[in-house]
Amino acid sequence: MSTVAGLQVDVRQDGPIPLAAAFSCAPGEVLALVGPSGSGKSTILRSIAGTYRPQHGKVSVNGETWLATADGVCLPPHRRAVGMVFQSYALFPHMTAIGNVMAAMGHAPAKEREARARSVLDLVHLAGLEHRRPAELSGGQQQRVAVARALAREPKLLLLDEPFSAVDKATRQRLYREIAVLRRGLNMPVVLVTHDLDEAIMLADRMAVLHRGRTLQTGTPAEVTTRPVSAEVARLVDLRNIFDGRIARYDAQSGRMIIAWAGLEIEAAARADVRTGQAITWVIPDGFVVLHRRDRPSRGEHENPVPGIIEAILPIGQSAHLTLRPNHHPDLPIHYSVPLHVARRNGLEPGVAASVSLLADGIHIMPAPGTAPEDA
């Protein structure tokens, strides 16, 4: 038996819900499982909690095996010390807030339960509402009861299944801050399932991108969202500027690689595992596309300039999302955003000519599938 601290998961099956997911989560770490609806996130979470049994798999927490299909080990959920917050909270409607919390305290001496439940409710700022039933609590308060109930079991692992999806935006922002504070005091692995990328970036130390039950990439939010391992991951983390190209040459002087992209040469940070002539996919996050400002020209404009025509402008909140059709190849639109006032001051509107720079440091090169050097 291994004695690794934290959570180790490896679940596999061909159907009915295909799974091929492997990841770990250290004590005190928040790992986000991110993916579109139907990507198997919740099924993986339920496999960890024990309410779903995958055909093949291993789940262990702090060296204790909860599931090992090869050895015929599968602990029932009530014997896995797990705290679970359900998407719909799944509070017991016939019990008060404190009743819900005490329901998870079967392990504690009966005399201590009430005092402990009160202190857990204090922790989630619910003091004074102990005797309300779930139907008498707001969505945000119900979510806090659910968190308190999950923690009341003194779990070795906390699982959060889309815990913020059922509350309004203002409440969600407040709950994010509370969870961020709360987690600092928890020395257990926390697995958060979400389809909201921003939520994952905000709350998680690491994230695992899932598609059709497979973990495609695991890394810090910054890594995954700026250095995806494949075009598939790039699309799943909402990167829109994904292009095909070829490595034209390596420029020893600048230490950069030159990508041939639809007749244009683009400089990018070098990568050791691609060679000249190889077909690649490259990606640039919105934030590395810089508008050439008419009111304030800068030296950065020499870096990968791409002139084009603005096709669409979509104001969202205080920023404007722009689509630029490059002059050299209008079928390869570039997406980027600027603050709304910048868009106004520069007279950006559909049909207007504009130029952008693609910052070389932001360009990430990925070998196209099946084109690794050894395959060539």
Added chain:
Amino acid sequence: MDWTALLLSLRLALLTVLALLPIGILVGRVLAYRQFRGKGLVEALVALPLVLPPTVLGYYLLVAFGAASPIGQIWQTVFGSQLVFTFEGLLVASVIFNLPFAIQPMQRGFETIPADVREAAACCGMSPLEALAKVELPLAWPGILTAMVLSFAHTLGEFGIVLMVGGSIPGETRTIAIAIYDRVQAFDDAAAGQMSSLLLAISLSTIALTYAFSRRIGRRLG
């Protein structure tokens, strides 16, 4: 007024409800949560007494319980008495013809509990038995209560099957429903009227109480 028949009916109804309570919880819960082959057939069998004429069901029970049948013989060996035309036989028949009235409302009751609430009970560390006692039964309670009242009221009123399996032996198998029929046959309209109105009052008040009670539970669960 045939007080013996009334007491016998009440005793039969009460014992039927007590016997059906565990059966209904067990079968209703399995039908609500489990998917298995032949589930449709089981549900059809459970519902059968609803559509079968009481005399048909009574006839089959009479044959099945008779001294010539295996069930009748086993009963004879174990208890030393026959099953037909006895209170015990009447009780067994009553449990069988009340199966749909007990199982279906309980099944609906268990079905109203969301799957994640049941999973939450397990994730709170409750064993399946604890989860049943602390979460499932309290939440399925309106369905269970309805099932008990329906079975009780239906037993009081059943006529055809009782007559087929039990006959009309005073103090043994003559229920109030049979006694009413008996009085009408004897042109004793006064007694028949008295007993009928009493039965009406009992049935109406039981059902009214249940409705009021389940509405209160509904409000509590919001």
